[in-house]
Amino acid sequence: MRDLKGSSLTDRLATAAEAKAALLAKMKPKPTVTDPLFAEREAMRAAELKDVRAARAAEKAAAAQATADAHAEVQAGVAAAEEAALAEKRGARKERKQLTKAEAQSKRDARYAARKAR
Numbered sequence: 001m002r003d004l005k006g007s008s009l010t011d012r013l014a015t016a017a018e019a020k021a022a023l024l025a026k027m028k029p030k031p032t033v034t035d036p037l038f039a040e041r042e043a044m045r046a047a048e049l050k051d052v053r054a055a056r057a058a059e060k061a062a063a064a065q066a067t068a069d070a071h072a073e074v075q076a077g078v079a080a081a082e083e084a085a086l087a088e089k090r091g092a093r094k095e096r097k098q099l100t101k102a103e104a105q106s107k108r109d110a111r112y113a114a115r116k117a118r
Helices: 009-027 038-117
Strands: none
Touching: none
16 A cells, blocks of 8 residues: 555644635625625716606607597598588589579579460
């Protein structure tokens, strides 16, 4: 057998204990390092979030306004089309009335002329 220098049982136990202590020291939580700009960074994040939310709200309001404008434009187009159809209908009715009136006038004139001719 080999006789290694410093390989007695007590030496090996001591080495094992040192290794175990080193592993435990590695596992111990380290003291935390506090960031000196933590509060300032949090304030910057909050301000950025506020700006983003405001921009999104403005975009949403603009989109809603555009939708409302488009809807109003469609409604105005429909109303204008209905008004034009109604005006055309009235014009046609007036024309028919004038033709009917002219026909009635010509019939009366024809009757009057027939009575005169007798």
